[in-house]
Amino acid sequence: MAMQNHDLTRDIVYVHYPTVPSTMDAIKEHLIHQKPLWLVCSAATQSAGRGTTGRTWVSTAGNVFVTIAMRESLLPIVSHRMKLWALVGLAQCAALREICPWVPARLKWPNDVLVEGQKLSGSLIEHHGDHFLIGIGLNVAHCPEVSSEGGRQPTSLAMHCTQEDRPCPDAQTVVHSVVTHLHRSVCGPQPMPEAEILRQYSSEVDWSQQYVTRKEDGSRGRLIQPRSLDEFGGLVFTDVETGQEGVQHASYFD
Secondary structure, three states, X not given: OOEEEEEOOOOEEEEEEEEEOOHHHHXXXXXXXXXXXXXXXXXXXXXXOEOHXXXXXXXXXXXXXXXXXXXXXXXXXXXXXXXXXXXXXXXXXXXXXXXXXXXXXXXXXXXXXXXXXXXXXXXXXXXXXXEEEEEEEEOOOOOOOOOOOOOOOEOOHHHHHHHOOOOOOOHHXXXXXXXXXXXHHHHOOOOOOHHHHHHHHHHHEOOOOOEEEEOOOOOEEEEEEEEEEOXXXXXXXXXXXXXXXXXXXXXXXX
C-alpha cells in the first residue's frame, strides 16, 4: 500500500511505495484518477526498473527510484520542453551540491550524473497524456554491478561519504531536494532563458569523459569525444577512430 501526502505549499503530491514493478508504470496508474500539477512517485525497491533503450535498472533498497509527473502546461515554451532533460540534470547537481557538497558531481550528456567518471544516476523522460514523466534512478546506499548489457562503472553516494567520513543522506532526502530544485527552475518567478539553461548545463558537464554511442538496438557503438553543445542542446563530438565531427540530439519524447 502506498503512503501519500500533499505538499500544499507547492501543489506537489508525493506517493511512496515499499515496492512496485517500476515507478514509471505506477505513476501512470495514479494519473488515471488524479492529475495534479506535480505528482512524485517513489519506491523503496522496483522489480522491473528500466533505463534508456529498455535496459534493466538494478533496484536495490536504499537507492533512489522515483518518477516525477509534471503537467506539460507548466512549460509553455516549446523550446523549454525540449530542454527538460537539461533542467533535470541541473536539478540533480543542485540537490547533490546542497546535500553532499563534498561529492564532485558532474553531468554526462544528456541524462547521467557522474562522479569522477563513474555513473551515479540516470534519468528517463517520457510524454504521457498531458504530463511529462521524469524517471530518475540514483545510487545512494548501494553501488550496483555493471549489468550484462554493458555500461559505465557505477558509484554511490555512500562510497564517497565514507571516503570523506561524512554521513550519507537517505533516499527520500535526495528525492525531495531534486524535486524542490526542479520545481524552482520550472515554476520560479523568473523562467530561465533557453540560452542560460544550456550555458549552465554545459558548465556542469565533465567534458573530459569519452562516450560510447548506442545503436538503435541498444548495443554499443562507436567511441566519441564530446566537445560542446550546439544552440539546440545537441552534442558536438569527434569520432575517436575516424576524427570526423558530428552532432547528436537527445530524443526522449515519443
